[in-house]
Amino acid sequence: MIEIRFHGRGGQGAVTASRLLATAAFLEGHHSQSIPMYGTERRGAPVTAFVRIGEKDQMVRSLIHEPDYVVVLDPLLRKSVNITEGLKDTGMLVVNSSVPPMEVELDKDILTATVDATAIALEVLGRPITNTAILGAFCKATGAVKLESVIEAVNQQWSGRLAEMNVKAVEEAYDRTEVGRPKVVDKIDRPSAPTNSKADWRTFKPMVDAEKCIGCKLCWMVCPDGSIDMVENKSVINYDYCKGCGICAEECPVDAIEMRMEAE
Numbered sequence: 001m002i003e004i005r006f007h008g009r010g011g012q013g014a015v016t017a018s019r020l021l022a023t024a025a026f027l028e029g030h031h032s033q034s035i036p037m038y039g040t041e042r043r044g045a046p047v048t049a050f051v052r053i054g055e056k057d058q059m060v061r062s063l064i065h066e067p068d069y070v071v072v073l074d075p076l077l078r079k080s081v082n083i084t085e086g087l088k089d090t091g092m093l094v095v096n097s098s099v100p101p102m103e104v105e106l107d108k109d110i111l112t113a114t115v116d117a118t119a120i121a122l123e124v125l126g127r128p129i130t131n132t133a134i135l136g137a138f139c140k141a142t143g144a145v146k147l148e149s150v151i152e153a154v155n156q157q158w159s160g161r162l163a164e165m166n167v168k169a170v171e172e173a174y175d176r177t178e179v180g181r182p183k184v185v186d187k188i189d190r191p192s193a194p195t196n197s198k199a200d201w202r203t204f205k206p207m208v209d210a211e212k213c214i215g216c217k218l219c220w221m222v223c224p225d226g227s228i229d230m231v232e233n234k235s236v237i238n239y240d241y242c243k244g245c246g247i248c249a250e251e252c253p254v255d256a257i258e259m260r261m262e263a264e
């Protein structure tokens with residue numbers, strides 16, 4: 001039996017990734033389960049999902065505490081979530097990262113695969129939805145399911161142009177995945193944040209160009225987390241509570257807000 005844990009954020013498709021992987025395994029003749037664990041169910045919030053692949057009598061109904069593989073859809077999650085918790089020494093971490101495995105800081109010496117799934121998703125889908133790209137990396141790195149099976153699962157999930165783009169994301173990630181050993185450190189620095197802070201939910205950070213801002217307050221009105229103040233008729237973001245959803249940038253009538261990727 002193989003057990004897999006997915007870590008992502010609301011909006012990145014971790015639950016869909018787990019379902020696609022379970023479907024791919026089923027298409028190969030295995031029994032499989034996809035178990036989503038919903039939390040706050042908000043865009044940007046950490047999300048966990050589980051997949052179990054094996055034979056019928058191995059399909060227990062429980063969460064997975066000692067996974068064989070951990071799949072991480074967001075490059076910054078490792079700074080806020082203990083992604084290697086319970087991961088078997090013989091297992092593997094498959095992580096969305098723009099750096100090669102030997103530059104990924106971990107507190108455990110575990111075989112690590114990296115792929116820049118965000119870059120692939122932006123190139124192919126035009127949005128940072130990393131679920132299908134990370135599955136391409138999972139296939140390449142682990143060999144636990146075949147590439148063809150994941151592509152078939154994607155084609156069952158979507159049709160037309162959407163299916164084509166997601167298949168392309170899977171294939172690109174498959175080709176660009178690297179496997180190696182991480183940079184092992186004593187402790188991962190996980191900075192403490194104010195209570196209810198959403199700073200570590202962000203993959204992208206809104207940056208206001210005060211020169212362009214005309215003070216219309218539209219961003220202030222639409223921000224779902226009330227994390228924008230108007231100061232001297234200009235928009236000012238409170239980064240302790242901004243979750244990086246990008247709604248303010250989408251709505252700004254003069255493109256005064258740019259979403260920039262947070263540094264890994």
Ligand code: SF4
Nearest residue numbers: 213214216217219252
């Ligand atoms: S929506 Fe744009 S122009 Fe209007 S206040 Fe916000 S940043 Fe300024």
Ligand code: SF4
Nearest residue numbers: 223242243245246248
């Ligand atoms: S400031 Fe912008 S990116 Fe941040 S939570 Fe509000 S709308 Fe979303």
